[in-house]
Amino acid sequence: MWVWRELYSVSQSYFEFFRLPAQYDVDLNLLDATYRSIQAEVHPDKFVTASPAERLQSIQTATLANEAYQTLKHPTSRARYFLHLNGVETLEESNTAMPIDFLMTQMEWREAIEEAENAQDIAALDQQLTMMKKTAKSLQQALAAALSSAESFPEAAKIVRKLSFIDKVSADVGNIIARLED
């Protein structure tokens, strides 16, 4: 059995791993291309006939490449990771305090989703998804601004928590739609 090298004990950050500047704004095309060229070198498929020591290295590095790529690809996880590197933890699980207006919006969403679910209205759920995507987009813009200076990192962490919430509700809506379609 291969043993996973602890993620955070690696000597370099995910940004360094892909030789990207350690900032929130990432050239996604470059990230894609770099990820693919690294996998082309390190993927276990390239080491099927290699020694066990090399196969182990391969699976560990390929796993790290996948983890790093997924983390940097998505805006929410990229921001969370960037803040982590800068000593700010977003703590979504323990810090659930949200501004009152966001809480109100949440409740409206939840109600709309429940209503659409009961009415088995897939179109309405799809609409809800589109709306949440829009909200996420504007939050991501605010996030980019907040991440540009260390003073606003706490504000950025707040936005990440909001985005995490939207990601979660979106996933739930996706599951509801899948269930209704079955």
Add this chain to the structure above:
Amino acid sequence: MALLQISEPGMSAAPHQHKLAIGIDLGTTNSLVATVRSGMSTVLQDEHGHALLPSVVRYLNNDEVIVGHDAQAQQSIDPVNTIVSVKRFMGRGLKDIADRAHIPYIFVDASTEASTRMLQIDTRAGLKSPVEISAEILKTLKLRAEKALGGELTGAVITVPAYFDDAQRQATKDAARLAGLHVLRLLNEPTAAAVAYGLDNASEGIYVIYDLGGGTFDISILRLSKGVFEVLATNGDSALGGDDFDHRIYCWVLDKVRENATNFTPLNEEDTRLLLTKARQAKEWLTDNFEAQITCKLSNGIFVDVTLSAPQLVELTQTLVIKTLAPTRKAMRDAGLALEDIKGVVLVGGATRMPHIRHAVQEFFGQEPLTNLDPDKVVALGAAIQANVLAGNRSDDDLLLLDVTPLSLGLETMGGLVEKVIPRNSTLPVARAQEFTTYKDGQTAMSIHVLQGERELVSDCRSLAKFELRGIPPMAAGAARIRVTFQVDADGLLSVSAREQSTGVEANIVVKPSYGLTEDEITNMLKSSFGAAAADKQARALREAIVDAEGLLEAVKVALEKDGDALLNADEKQNILNHMAALSTLCKADDNQAIHRASEALNKATETFAARRMDASVKNALAGQDLNTLKV
């Protein structure tokens, strides 16, 4: 038994010697084997010119087994001992088999822990597990390949439905092992099809593979770009296929016969098998014709003569076609794609020949599906291409498959709920860790229950394994920090480890699914299939040790030639050379334990070298990337 000839490490394999590697499509209804010859992927035929081997195994008296067309021809006369569609039972327990009443076999629960073990089938040759039955099919294909290629095989890529869970994958790998095949990789069927199709057509963009086989349905969405096949999402139904269409027709025929017969007695097994065969033939006939005549005489004297029209077939099976669209929608949603993003839709599997399936797919995607490769052969052709690459025959490194895990993996938490650790559609290989804690003061053990599936309740997911982490020092509830790590390798197989963080108490297991066979069971099956003679066993063990050692020596030799001088100092290099020399000397003697020990020592001696080589590979990739960026 003849021993392999061993040459000096420095002179063993010629540098560009072609390795014999095969791709096997182990299908529900038919199986195939293919290989790459002179750069072309080709399906291998048997001595009668058949490419397809019906996945049918008949057990005769005196330990004889027939596989393929002959077995298929005899299934109506000996249904109890003639196993068809065994793939449906791989990694499955008795309670998973929905329509047992329609299946003529004598099922047996495998062991005392009845409800959590793989089922077995009682034949005249004794109890057979689906793994053993599948191994018979694989052995037949292996023999066919060895005859056609005239040599010993380096290894095989075996395809599995993308939607197969861990238990089904493990069962497939075990079957290959029983058949004496070295598995280079388990490859998902739609991905294999994409390889055959994509390379043939030099395609770029997003493609959907719609794969309806004899017993399984898969949908995969891939991004093809410069030889990289990246699976974005996969979904499916591992109990839906062409067999179900046959079954619908069969039920319809039965109803018709009942309407007309005055005193209709239930069908015996022979008649059931006969009518199912007739149903399959009618289905195939209706692909190119408007009407199919179903005629036969049952053993109770009743004469069946009914006519099935194409529109009637559509009516009977439309719900099955619709059933394939729900996973299709889910996969599209998971990939985050709209219909207009799809560049092409490829049809795979014999069942996609049915016109109403083609029509439904065309309607859904708004474009005509691609069918220019034989839907029966495309999976085997793709598997052979991948086998050829994995065996090291292709030096131009322009093929890379990035596949995903089809189902989420998680753990049982309080209240019978599942906490997901690795979400579905994660790119392989993947590893994730999650921390858990104790809920009682002084709790010293924790039971870890591994599950696979999308639902929230433990009872709705498939249980893969249970194990215990013991020896946690007594602490207050919530104080212990137990880190559980899930790792899924490139074959899609899971291993799990657990560790108490503050004390370092550890438990590692390779998840042998509850439905799988135990190591002992496999060893016993291997023993019985290779005869009981102790000398034979020993010769085999020695042979295996030597083959493995040779492979290791060759791998290290190649690595040293390439990077030895750049990455090692003289002492480090000499140390590795010494270990190599020691191992190759031992390979000439007959002590397989000593060979194992020396192999391990050599491997250990190369660990630093392997790590440096990997770092160099990553640097190399980044350097190439810099060049590409400069060009842009």
